[in-house]
Amino acid sequence: MKVALAGNPNSGKTTLFNAITGKIEHVGNWAGVTIEKKEGDIKKALNVTGVTMTAVDLPGAYSMSPFTSEESVTSEFVKNENPDVIINIVDATNLSRSLFFTTQLLELDIPVVVALNKSDLNKKKKTDIQVSQLSEILGCPVIETVSTSMSGNGLEKLISTVVEVKGQEQKAPFDAKNMDLSNKESVAASDKKRYEFIKEIIARVENKQIHSNRQTKQDAADRIIAHKWLGIPIFAAVMWVVFSISQTHLGPLLADVFVGWIDSFYGWVQGMLGVGASPVLSAILLDGIIGGVGAVVGFLPLIMVLFFLLALLEDCGYMARVAVVMDRFFKRVGLSGKSIIPMIIGTGCAIPGVMATRTIKNERQRRTTAMLTPFMPCGAKLPVIALFAGLFFNDAAWVGTLMYFIGIAIIILGALIVVRITGEKNKRSFFIMELPEYRFPSIKRATVSMLSRAKAFIIKASTIILLCNAIVQIMQTFNWQFQVVAEGAENTSILANIATPFAFLLIPLGFGVWQLAAAAITGFIAKENVVGTLAVVYSITNFIDTEELVLVSGGSDVAGIMGLTSVAALSYLIFNLFTPPCFAAIGAMNAEMENKKWLFGGVAFQFGMGYVASFFTYQIGTLITTGELGSGFLPGVILVTVMIGYVVTLVRKGDKIAEAKMAEAKMALSA
């Protein structure tokens, strides 16, 4: 038995889907989180029939007429795949808007059960809906649900009603299915009649104590939080608090205990091996596998705290306000307002972020967004941020906050460059985003989100990162003749030989040593590898086995071994964060861009942007702190000038194309 879950965006479809199937699909308190259908079997506890019931979570849609790619997924599924029953999730706090889609679903001759979701919010707002009367008018069962609640959520009743209505006939209260869809005027007239019909229903079944024309507390809050200027410092302050808790206070406190366990495990294995074991094999196991993986996993508590806080922010409705604040900047640089959604998703992982760009119709905007989304620091980059903030900046919260804002600034600058190069600087986009109501964030949802990401982090650390660290350790132990390199002659190792040519290019950025170059290279496999490789190449036994735990204090010892100044460390961090993402994310870019020229151009742009940002950070920072320019200034400035010069040439060419297009349009208008 197939049950489709359909409803308006942000009506709670995925939350209900997760509640009835036990899945952990990503939910967000804003529209557009689901862009493709997802399937799952309904839990046996709710399904007493014994028949397998499969629920299909569909992207949000306002109507059966597909205006967006998400809506077309929904309407095509409902029309072509003949589900046995449709559960129409209706946002009880926004009944009048939701019923347009409901009345269209009722025309399809498929049994519909209305789940009147978010009923708890209505009670708080003193809005009363006459459920039985609504059911009578619509001609289908209406069940009140609270999908976020563990008990008394109406889900059992909903599923049993779904079973009951299977195969039953329902009469549509408003029937316009035989209308000629190609005739715009008749469609508009029919829609008008439908709205009037809905208005009548609302007048009969809904009793609101708060009228929509009165300014609510939420509106007042939005005037400040989503304000075009105030919104930015508020966002900065919020991110600073998030990083302060996760990287300075609570996170390191938990990490202190956690790295202690890893340290004990390391010591236990070391004791087991004793002095008789082969030094090469011991080094592979201890420094490569346990040390390298331990260095990355040691940051798990910080990341868990950060993801928990970000999930709370998303759930309470704040992230949707950030999208509104950023929208005005994005529109000015030729991006779609929809570009914000992939970028916010990209803060978790760049891959789903890049994939979410397919909801953008305009090809240039879609490709630009896919190219720029990886500039938002993703979850994999957080250990790198935490490591450098801890080692060089005393766990300062501003480091993480700054990285997010540098990411946003690069995105805006990048979009501006791309729109000029493509000769589309005169085009503007429009975006309307529905702002969800503020609500108290769910601790359960945030915990589930945090745990699922923690699990992902551990899986990644025990697979890709473990293998990489083992390989790095082997490459560092042997030379090309496969002889063990003598102590003090590490620069003859395979790893050093491969990384040294790259290290020369990095001298103008302040970190031209093969160890740091090697870590940056392995970062392209997975960004967490930067931390693991640094632990292996500097034999720091995972940043844990120092006299005092570095995550809490004593970081300067390790910083000294690396031989970096604070400015060079910041430059290195910027280079790792804003050069191309991991290969998997580049693969996702390739799939979404569908054009090799754009892909190679995008990756080259990411390299150039990371290099230039890193170069300026190091050289200007060194000039300010020491009064002198940093090493390799002259070759660096030549390289950067060539890069900027090439971009300027492309921009000028693009401007000429834009002018030609403008002149053509003017000619056409006057003609």
Add this chain to the structure above:
Amino acid sequence: MTDLVLAGVILFIVCLSIAKIIREKRKGVKCIGCPFAGCSKNDCSCDSLVQLK
């Protein structure tokens, strides 16, 4: 003898990691450890997106 056991342990750990990577890749997971890939072939976010394209 100790070295033989040690080599075996290293080999076992490495094989376990490779096996996990192969299993995840067979599921169609783009990024190993993706939090939305733990379900099945049809309903992981990344995976279903790729299939439907």
